[in-house]
Amino acid sequence: MPRSFDRSPGDMRPIEFQRHFVRNAPGSVLVSFGHTKVLCTAIWTDGVPNFLQGKGQGWMTAEYAMLPASTNTRKQRDRAGRVDGRSVEIQRLIGRSLRAVIDLKKMTERTIWIDCDVIQADGGTRTASITGAWLALHDCLTAMQAKRLLREWPLRCQLAAVSVGVVGGEVLCDLDYSEDSQADVDMNLVITSEQEFVEVQGAAEGRTFTHSQLKQMLDAGDVGAQQIFAAQREALEG
Amino acid sequence: MPRSFDRSPGDMRPIEFQRHFVRNAPGSVLVSFGHTKVLCTAIWTDGVPNFLQGKGQGWMTAEYAMLPASTNTRKQRDRAGRVDGRSVEIQRLIGRSLRAVIDLKKMTERTIWIDCDVIQADGGTRTASITGAWLALHDCLTAMQAKRLLREWPLRCQLAAVSVGVVGGEVLCDLDYSEDSQADVDMNLVITSEQEFVEVQGAAEGRTFTHSQLKQMLDAGDVGAQQIFAAQREALEG
Amino acid sequence: MPRSFDRSPGDMRPIEFQRHFVRNAPGSVLVSFGHTKVLCTAIWTDGVPNFLQGKGQGWMTAEYAMLPASTNTRKQRDRAGRVDGRSVEIQRLIGRSLRAVIDLKKMTERTIWIDCDVIQADGGTRTASITGAWLALHDCLTAMQAKRLLREWPLRCQLAAVSVGVVGGEVLCDLDYSEDSQADVDMNLVITSEQEFVEVQGAAEGRTFTHSQLKQMLDAGDVGAQQIFAAQREALEG
């Protein structure tokens, strides 16, 4: 089966970053992985949550939501007490992943809010979110540094998230929606530019996978992550 | 006081419409009134609410929300039962306004969902929403007509919304955020291309206004509406 | 079509105010506009909301609700997170309207709570609420003055709210429920005894209205407001 954007099994879809997409946020990036588009913003506010007060360090938290028109059938908003378990899971993943590469002790008592709002969904919204949010966070920290709100530069390295999966027996990188809905296994990898893992999340709804498949997926993820790191660097320099 | 975009008291800010902004929605328009940007989408689903079932007509409803990074200080999401009264008021206005220019009896038993999500806020988000939503609705209806889901073309005419106000004694059209926050009176007008009113909403938080000021604001609204109608026609033809 | 209470198009229904309806509230008025009856109460509490603390001024807020048996078909209560958009809209209107005629800086750091609970609904509950709440507020302020809780008398003038509309081509004042449900246009005017506007809210569900109709409705509202001001003065003196 041919892949969208004429790509081989190990390729990412075209990656684009539109920095400074929103005027009011110090960091704001519209990230595209092919047709998947997520607006990632980073904003700081004064103060930290109760459990950190007086410790002289910062905090970072994340929220994730899909716009109603981002999916094929209209997605209801998370209002009035209804809870979307999938959104809760994804925003916890985004927050945890970014916190792995930032040294909150090098910040002052400020909270960075990461918001990932899916404009258009075609598979891989959580990996695009993490990848774009890293860039928004970088821009936000740069603005904070300019205002002397950091003790030291707190970001350790780059961060990328890749989805890999097994479709029809073949290991694919960066699945789009049509591939994802046929996948036997679905794995999300969060990887640093120092080649270490932050998160490894593999699941097989209604199925299982072997040690050998796991190894192939980890390898495919490494290759995809290199493509992302290159795109991030280009966006920062561009 | 000079106005943004070098405009005179009676001028709208630059109006832009990016049609087909999102692939999954039959109607989707990113509307800009200067720095105010709202993504307006229109999606149809089968069926109508209970109170209309079996009457052989359609329905249309609207929702409005602001992305967290759209404002100067981060806007909290409407989750977990918290109710933002302002959002409720605005989405009811959007729905009512659009229903004034569509003949729901010419639709079949389908519901059109209008979603207005503010990407960037700089005053006038409700007027931009109505203006952009009209265009998204037009595109959605065109798609429905192509699928033979309409009995007849149901849209009666164009629809525009304009904010007018009194700032420092002067009547201004299309206030941006800095003007709005100094305004003595704030009025939103929803007007059809047949020169009739759909909504007239004038309020003066902590103040009052005279009959003469009301008349000047109504006149200014008429002028602004003509600028909007021209921009909508250009977008449809372009 | 003959109007209820044998009145002409420009007449209000009989207006009654029962002051001191409830013992525990410093201001409490049962207002009747014909068969529409609303219990309006005004209570002060110490302190102001966070955003005003330390500014040495007062605050006023309003809530509106309908008793379950006030309408023809039982009205469900606003409990357990369900949100009634119409109630939200009305209580915001009540609060805004009253704040236009009170100088909060002449109060001390206290909050006045206005509660409007509809006992019986027959059209015009929001205009009756504002009209009765003004009287309840007056009684509450008188009680506060007696306890020396005001710097100066803060109420600038009287406040009246009138509904006007177009029914079968004719402009009517103070529509009852049966008129309201046939109205082509429905407008609520909030007017001060100094002949200025506080709010002008005209809407046409599923229709539009002309400049000429707007003018006629504004004129009819002025006439109705005079009838209300007279009734308020009589109640205060009685």
Add this chain to the structure above:
Amino acid sequence: MPRSFDRSPGDMRPIEFQRHFVRNAPGSVLVSFGHTKVLCTAIWTDGVPNFLQGKGQGWMTAEYAMLPASTNTRKQRDRAGRVDGRSVEIQRLIGRSLRAVIDLKKMTERTIWIDCDVIQADGGTRTASITGAWLALHDCLTAMQAKRLLREWPLRCQLAAVSVGVVGGEVLCDLDYSEDSQADVDMNLVITSEQEFVEVQGAAEGRTFTHSQLKQMLDAGDVGAQQIFAAQREALEG
């Protein structure tokens, strides 16, 4: 200590019933026990809850709430998911009590909604509610009978609720707020005109009571109930 309204320990406060207080409800009674005033309404709707569908019988349910200005310090409304445990308890008691004297099988598949809204609270709101609701129910059933919506007359007998308590060692009937707040024991009795019990609820917040005190309170309740039955009969005949 002298009692309000110059009454002896075994006396009820003056009991008043204003029938037909609200036009839209088939049963509506403003009941007063001295200064305690509750608006009790009874409305029927077609159909019954799921668990009774197809059984050819009726249902009855009750809701209880206090208006914000009914108490000395403003009572917050039960909105937005906040739950007032006391209200839940009282409305369950009202429903259970009335269901004990109505034969739901003699109704057709209709639901009667009892609403008790406290206008002014001075102790005994739950006993006034049950007592007034019985009369509203009676009027509602009379209206249903006139429309041939009942198989047979379903009300078995009259129903009264009395509060009794021990204050300063003395057993009192129908405690007002100032007595209630000093009471060592507080008991609510729901009694039929056939001299049988429907509910016996005695509690002693932070204390206990003896068998002998229990017996005296039960006796006092019987006496109070007779005063209520007489007042109800007079209201029905009047």
Add this chain to the structure above:
Amino acid sequence: MPRSFDRSPGDMRPIEFQRHFVRNAPGSVLVSFGHTKVLCTAIWTDGVPNFLQGKGQGWMTAEYAMLPASTNTRKQRDRAGRVDGRSVEIQRLIGRSLRAVIDLKKMTERTIWIDCDVIQADGGTRTASITGAWLALHDCLTAMQAKRLLREWPLRCQLAAVSVGVVGGEVLCDLDYSEDSQADVDMNLVITSEQEFVEVQGAAEGRTFTHSQLKQMLDAGDVGAQQIFAAQREALEG
């Protein structure tokens, strides 16, 4: 009809207490009344609610819930704003009952949380909860005393709760589920080891009961309470 566990009308089911059931709570008791099993825990935390701050005394509150598998048909959890009125009523009863035998002024500013979670339900879960919670509270207070967190020993006496009822004309003690579902009257008694009442709650869903039946039920409750007090003492000594 023979009763479960071969018992006579006045007998309790076998009563068992497993103390120290959970390691993390200072008081934790798995109480069984026959097949009814409730885990009762008592935990203290520092501080008291707002209304008691600075008064130098303690507080105690209770929560009650049923595990989903405790009943014959799965019991839905109380999540997402849904309110189970019965649970609210029971947990208020538990808290009130225990507060009647503890002198909160002999505690320091600490709050004791009583949690009663029903593991298996076969009638009488509220009486088993109160009975077991008293023991958990005793163990919790013992631990607090050891840490010198009490001024004096605050527990006045033992506390027992018994359900009694009328089934087929006969007065029974400690009804199991099959008896409870056929009962004409159902009464819960909370009694101290000093032979005084804390709560008397008798109800007859859809029926009534006589003075004579009330007397018999009160007597049966006294007998049952003695069996409970003996079992509690044995557990404390064992």
Add this chain to the structure above:
Amino acid sequence: MPRSFDRSPGDMRPIEFQRHFVRNAPGSVLVSFGHTKVLCTAIWTDGVPNFLQGKGQGWMTAEYAMLPASTNTRKQRDRAGRVDGRSVEIQRLIGRSLRAVIDLKKMTERTIWIDCDVIQADGGTRTASITGAWLALHDCLTAMQAKRLLREWPLRCQLAAVSVGVVGGEVLCDLDYSEDSQADVDMNLVITSEQEFVEVQGAAEGRTFTHSQLKQMLDAGDVGAQQIFAAQREALEG
């Protein structure tokens, strides 16, 4: 550092299963991993969710909660709209894991509800939950088979969940709470008795991990899973 229960780095804590812990559920198991105790129950109900109706197959879903006294500091209940993101994540994991080893098409149109309620928490509650829930599910299916509610036996194989982690540079199996709180990396593995993976979830709050550490943790998980499978088989045979 010596490990609890005198075990080596690759050892599980003592595993115990108490089957038939609750009478009302067809499957109910109290599972212990050392001091961690979870009550896992499995109940079936008729019917399936909307999205599966008419497809002639079954469904299975899971819920997870902690009792308030299960943790060192009291755990607040998930009531009144508050959302615990961690619980949502865990119950989605439990459901997905079990669905990987059951063929829902071999069931009839029934839903199995898995409930995991933590009685005592000492690390590894999610792995104990999955491990115990598999046994409860097995018992539930056996009961369904006896009632001829299955087309064929739908369970493919055994299922075990193991936590592994890196603590002080050493890879440990089945971390207890004190180890978990010092761990650099924390990984949960869900593994079938056919040696395949169902879920691989590794995370490093605030840190990263290497390919080599990942490999060692996967190996340790395999060893732990064998210990679990043996214990499950023994429980089923015992």
